[in-house]
Amino acid sequence: MSEDGGAVRSGASPLRRLARVAFLLLALGFGAWVVLGQWDDIRAGFARLSVLSLVLSLLAVLAALCGGMMTWRALLADLGSPLPLRAGARVFFVGQLGKYIPGSLWPVIAQMEMGRELGVPRSRSAAAFFLTLPVQLGSGLVVSGVTLLAARPGAAAPYAWAFLLIPVLAVAFEPRVVNAVLGFGLRKLRREPLERPLTRRGMFTALGWALGGWIAYGLHLAAIVHDLGPSGFSAVLFSVGAFALSWCLGIMTFVVPAGAGVREVAMVAVLAPVLDQGSAIAAALCSRIVIILGDLVCAGLAGLAARRATASNKDHASGKAV
Template sequence: MKRLVRIAFLLVALGFGAWAVAGQWEAVRAGFARLSWPALALSVVAVVAALGGGMMTWRALLADLGSPLPLRPAAKVFFVGQLGKYIPGSLWPVVAQMEMGRELGVPRPRSAAAFFLTMPVQLGSGLLVSAVTLLAALPGSAAPYAWAFLLVPVLAVALEPRVVNAVIGFGLRRLGREPLERPLTRRGMLTALGWALLGWTAYGLHLAAILYELGPSGPSVAVFSVGAFALSWCLGIMTFVVPAGAGVREVAMVAVLAPVLDRGSAITAALCSRIVIVLGDLVCAGAAGLAARRTEDPSALATSEKTCD
């Protein structure tokens, strides 16, 4: 039964992902025609690395909360669960991760806590990275988004472990749940932030590989790309009702890229970036699922469940 539910979840997620791509297929095809195969390959590799950084951010938080997972099972839970972001509604990824994590002995409240902490960690680090890199590469490009950067100090306070632990504890009490057995530590939070920063760097390289093919060149383009992608992602993630920030991120990216690209080229870059990320999600989910299946040991999982429970 669980296998059928998981297959249905994957099919629905893939269906919505394909629908999002099909709606803009002509524009996407025209955009990819302007890019070389080496640039596309580099962009895909960079996206896979960036998605890996996101997985390691989540894994670091989960481990700090008391459920360290081996790399391959953790990758399977994270990447397969993340396909749920293509389904309308914001809770499908966390529901999938909670159920898959439970099979590895991770309590559901702990999975939910790690999931909901990952987003503000990525949001805070993304806004910080975008402010620094945009100011360094092209100072005037950051001015229209100064209002968003005001969230950085707010998120810095909100991500203080004592504040996080108090909020999680309050939420669990309101839900009638037991408190987390192990509170979040500053070391765990800093580790997660470190992985998130590496992820933003890789995302920037993925966008830079596309931009170099469309006009601008020079080392400042790579720096600018990091900030442009991070800012557009942060603006997109604030719109929780849209699957995976679809549309919002692209509109934001076109606006952020305006200082270095004409509108047509900016739209091309945004659409190509979206498709490369969809491809990266599929590659990571498929690879993680195969790797975990090959190394899955029922006795080891049973031991893990006893330890984590």
């Protein structure tokens, strides 16, 4: 929605939307073809996964998703809209379900509308959303580069081109640059400037939460890889780097919902030095399933917690009135 109450327009023409759907169907078709071609190895890989590994993987995903929420919440607070933990979790996690819908704007539209109900200006919600992406992308590239080099020095070489973005994103972490870009964008959109500029403290806080999130995501993948291939500290380091790099490659592809397919293909390629193809595909698919489950669990729990808090506040208010 716009500041005057009008609807937000996605800016995507019918032809572009059709192209996105066609791309998604094509990607799913090729993905299904690859999966069917390796089905025996994939089924054998899934059979090797223990219940304990899957539970540990899900717990790590929940921690990683909370890290992402805290990254966004830190940026939003630094911009002038600190939200209580329960309310912030509901806005973030429920809004994030929009990433599974084709189109890149559904999550930010959902967060803008839910945030508005809590007194957060739409422009501030949008700024926090779009700032979260480069923070996670930049920190993810740094984490993947360091951990892959530490675990297997040659594993990162084929993806050296992606790490060229690190210096660019490092400049974007400077609040003065970010504030100037945000101010320019808001002027072009004929919106009021942000009342409170981003600070270094807010940016470093967000980066700290993002780094914690990457470690948790790596542990999520390590729990799966442990049953399919190598184990030990080196394998954990490699898993952190493999997940972070595949996520970054997926987020660079905005035409696909939540990086669907791209992240899995990248993960299979990055895991090639430690797993056979069938096991790597099983690990990538299992990771995707656990993350989807984690998104649903976080959204459900956050919504339930926020509803209970609202009901408790109403009961408290009615008790005072009596």
